[in-house]
Amino acid sequence: MEAKVRVARYDPDGNRDHHFDEYTVQLAENAMVLDALIDIRENVDETLSVRCSCRSAICGSCAMRVNGKATLVCNTPMSRVAPNGEQITVEPMGNMPVLKDLVVDLEVFWNKVKAITPWIQPEGPKPEREYIVADEHMQNLINTVQCILCGACVSDCTVLEVDPSFMGPAALAKAYRFAADPRDGHKQERLELYSQASGMWDCTHCFQCVEVCPKGVAPMDWILELRREAEAAGLKDHNGVRHSESLAHSVKESGWLDEAKLAMDSYGKFSDKLKLVPVGVRTILKGKMPKTGPFHHKRPGAEHVTRIFEELEGKHS
Amino acid sequence: MKYAFYPGCVAKGGAPELYDSTLAVAAAIGLELVELTGAACTGAGVLSERNPELADTLNARTLAMAEKEGLPLMNICSTCHGVFSQANARLKKDPEYRARVNQHLAPEGLQYSGTTEVKHMLWVLMEDVGPEKLKSLVTNPLGDLKAAPFYGCYIVRPSWVLGYDIKPERKHYLEDLIAILGAEPVEYQGATKCCGFPILTMNRTNSLTMTGTHVSEATEKGADCMVTPCPLCHLNLDGGQVEAAGVVKKHLALPVLHLPQMVGLALGIPRDKLGLRKNLVDTGPVLEKVLGVNR
């Protein structure tokens, strides 16, 4: 097959700024995007820098963006991204500085992972032999241990785009992996650490990391699990917890959201509540009136919603 | 074409103009809507985060209401749409789970057997009404209006829950619709990113930086307005635009239309029925460009 590839180029020692080069190469029908890049490097342009190793979606070194989405190029078939022979665009990962062409500096990524204390810290007397863990206690951790640290989730995280201090999806998923490990003796400290600014509550729930993770780790799911763990551990003094509690309360009592109350309840500090005043005033001046009138009413059938809450609250599968 | 209609909380609360414009557009196109007045809030992802089974049960209740009517479920919120789609996928896949959930619906005489189809109004327009019929209904093509699409995360990701693998064209429905209505879609990075609304109270700076970045990028690319199928995104993009401008330190004044407001303009629906005066960022410049009048 003919593969048309547009590749992002950058050489810190060269005299050109970031730009794109276009290549066309002949490949086998079942070729991966990485095969195209290697073919280019071997046969067309030896100055192209590409990082790869295992070519089997194991080592995690070949993550980059194909048509704007982070992926492992060694297991991304050309036929999937260019089913009709379209030109594809390959760029380095985002949210990390580019060293050269398609190779990024992963230091940012590693520093985030290191910051969550990614090793087990047991407490109490050591067992005579190994630590024994029941199978069911490890079930929750299976997804997160499958992470190959490729950086794809960090590349496409929408929060990191605006705030490089965010712990990020890979580190937080790993944080869950250690906080939930029954052999670890520092769960409470861990949850406190991960609840701080730039931690679990800064995730927007945008699903980017779920979408791009090549190993099905779904980091966001574990960030949300961390939030449940933190709340269960009594770490409730956070706008995230207040928001979640107020939303649940409103739906439980009336069947639907009391938006104004939710906004007020979510802010812990009075000075923060005041920030709602300007938008409140603009809303009133524009004559926005809820369809059900100025006061929040119960929806018909709300008693069944309340009942369902009572039956299922506190239950977590 | 008849649908069980789920308006969601915001269209009945903070964005009444979305509710009004939806009804006006549905009437003009001939969509018959049976509103599920007793349906609960989807939980907007927050309830699923707190207690997945509880959220799925409430959403199964709504899906069961639609099933009882024998109608597909039409919603008008990317977030509601995503939450329903995710719950529906879990309930369809696992009969045991469905049976457990159904135990909580039984006292109300409801039961969900997994047949309800969930469709956002955007999908109804593009798949059920279809481009040809839509084109024929456009009496007031939007001329040289440039509109920047803003999807909302939940109608885009995870793509496999939303059927993008089967219908890849769903990726560009908003752009396609903008073109059908006679306007020009603006290409920019922000279209499928996060508006920031979910963390507005947790990290206001990050939230408003997201909104400010997308609005300013769309403006720089020449957009006259944004259009969104998500009222929660609208709360940040329109409602929070003044504050976002302060955070990104740029002058921002980009009108943000709800999906049916834009469709309604092209169908020649009187602008008062579309609630265009209720958007917080003045929609006057859009009206001027489309109709040659300002209010």
Ligand code: FES
């Ligand atoms: S080369 Fe090892 S994961 Fe792609």
